[in-house]
Amino acid sequence: MNKERLAAFTDAVLAIIMTILVLELEKPAQVTLAGLWALRANFFAYTLSFFWLGLMWTTHHSNWHLVKKVTNHTVMYSLLMLFIASLFPYTTSLVATNFYNPTAQVFYGIVVLGVSFSNMAISHSLKAVNPTVHFGWLYGLPNRSVLLDIVVKLIGLLLALTVYPPAMVYAILVATFIVGFASWQNKSKA
């Protein structure tokens, strides 16, 4: 497998996922400000999913130009990552219409965590055959940002399961800023 072909396929699938999210966005019962406000959970979930995927896409390929080789494992983990990510329109819609439902929130969170762990597996597989790339746990991000990201999401998951279901999406929102900040600094150095 050629690295360019894999990257192009990954980008295509992510672009499609991000763009078809809108097909699940609910229409207002009445087209007024109040009608749109009633859908605020929809717009919030939509926005969060779009930018989470967008940030993931930019992080996914930091230092990618330094990658010389991809392995069977890279391809397998990439398919796994894309499969989990392909559930975003589904879980986004679930969470949008069931904002206080723990099952919806936890399903959403598991998809997000699943994509994160798949990306760490991709990163690991690249590191093995590209010794000069200096990948950490998640591409070029500092390990402590990645750890913080996972911890925040796991706390959100725990709170969603026990006391407050929306804690899941708010934790992902916070984690997005953490990774976004680390990603920004990382690329500024590059």
Add this chain to the structure above:
Amino acid sequence: MNKERLAAFTDAVLAIIMTILVLELEKPAQVTLAGLWALRANFFAYTLSFFWLGLMWTTHHSNWHLVKKVTNHTVMYSLLMLFIASLFPYTTSLVATNFYNPTAQVFYGIVVLGVSFSNMAISHSLKAVNPTVHFGWLYGLPNRSVLLDIVVKLIGLLLALTVYPPAMVYAILVATFIVGFASWQNKSKA
């Protein structure tokens, strides 16, 4: 971030948005000329959205081949632009079925203006690191066309909010011809 990868991703998302617009296009209650005529607001909104996005795409990359570098800011503004643009199928559908509704028209107009301003931010970020490209406010377009485009849209927005909701889409139609003409002349020179 490689400039080619960013451009390919942008193009992919725009291509998908333009193509899934049709999935929101209403079917006629009766398949007759009268039945299709009853959907004229749908066809008008669909056509306007398709060509506005198409024109934006052609403008987006005028002089792009001269760009040598993209920055973190370019990537961030591009994601913002794509996010706002991704709402097109949603607002097009809203405006099509609520043509005389000010909320629908203003929402549609804000999305269009949001994409325009994001593009100006992208253009600004490119200018900073590519001093030889001669970008103005909006890529290679003359500043006075860009100003006229924004003014026309703002007048449409004002009229939509006060006396006549469809003024919004008609203003965008007029603005499309202004930018289309400027873009045509600009590329003829290049």
Add this chain to the structure above:
Amino acid sequence: MNKERLAAFTDAVLAIIMTILVLELEKPAQVTLAGLWALRANFFAYTLSFFWLGLMWTTHHSNWHLVKKVTNHTVMYSLLMLFIASLFPYTTSLVATNFYNPTAQVFYGIVVLGVSFSNMAISHSLKAVNPTVHFGWLYGLPNRSVLLDIVVKLIGLLLALTVYPPAMVYAILVATFIVGFASWQNKSKA
């Protein structure tokens, strides 16, 4: 506008149109052979649209590798062609569920003819600036095949308007074989 970027965008939009056709394909009321047979007009329209677009895509780029330059006109006609083609999922669905309805059939036919004429305009714009490419009316196809294709479709249109609505899709089926055969021979020579 770079010729590669235009071709990639065109290919992306056509790929999306061909693939989302299936989202409009009706599900059988009963999942039995009889239930599927009751949808035969749906499957026929779906198949015709898919291969017509597929053939158009292969024809679209015959001799494209010889093209050195595209003009403003090429871009404008390409956007027009993609706009008309983007209506395929809509008209295919209309014709599938209203197979004996003249309005549905004529709308379908006009979209097909509109794409054909836009492609002839694209071809013409390329010929003007690439004198060495030997384009005819429609890329590398012999003019008499193109003429026959248009005549067959116009006869179908006439019959659909007067005596037998499905004449339209059958004419397009026949025309597809004519162009397909010419395209095949043309590429075998190349």
Add this chain to the structure above:
Amino acid sequence: MNKERLAAFTDAVLAIIMTILVLELEKPAQVTLAGLWALRANFFAYTLSFFWLGLMWTTHHSNWHLVKKVTNHTVMYSLLMLFIASLFPYTTSLVATNFYNPTAQVFYGIVVLGVSFSNMAISHSLKAVNPTVHFGWLYGLPNRSVLLDIVVKLIGLLLALTVYPPAMVYAILVATFIVGFASWQNKSKA
């Protein structure tokens, strides 16, 4: 036809098919673990279709970098393959909601077999003009894995038609592991 353009088009269509599968995935009646469990046939069919297509995509291009030439036949068989593959969202949805229905299962199986046979035809057309590539019946896979894959699917088809409809999807699941294993070993050698 340029081999890169054909591969890019094929990849785009496959990426879109895999990603729009989710649009047909049923939402739970109640958002609880029990509600999701009630949709287990949906999730199973979705997962099977996604990875079957993903594996097909990775297999499709093994040794593709060695291909120098594609013929008219390659293009024709590729369009046929994409057409059959484009039915995946439709048959996946049918099988998901009619898991014990022989018509749904056989239709799903015929689509899978149709894609396999089209790929063998593509592989054959490439072999004819690229004598140095060492393609077997299905790209670089060993012929005995391909034979086993077809035999398992045909047994599944037979059982689905006679005693147990879901035998079809289970046979495809088993066949996926057979081809996946062969594909993995094949690429490890390469």
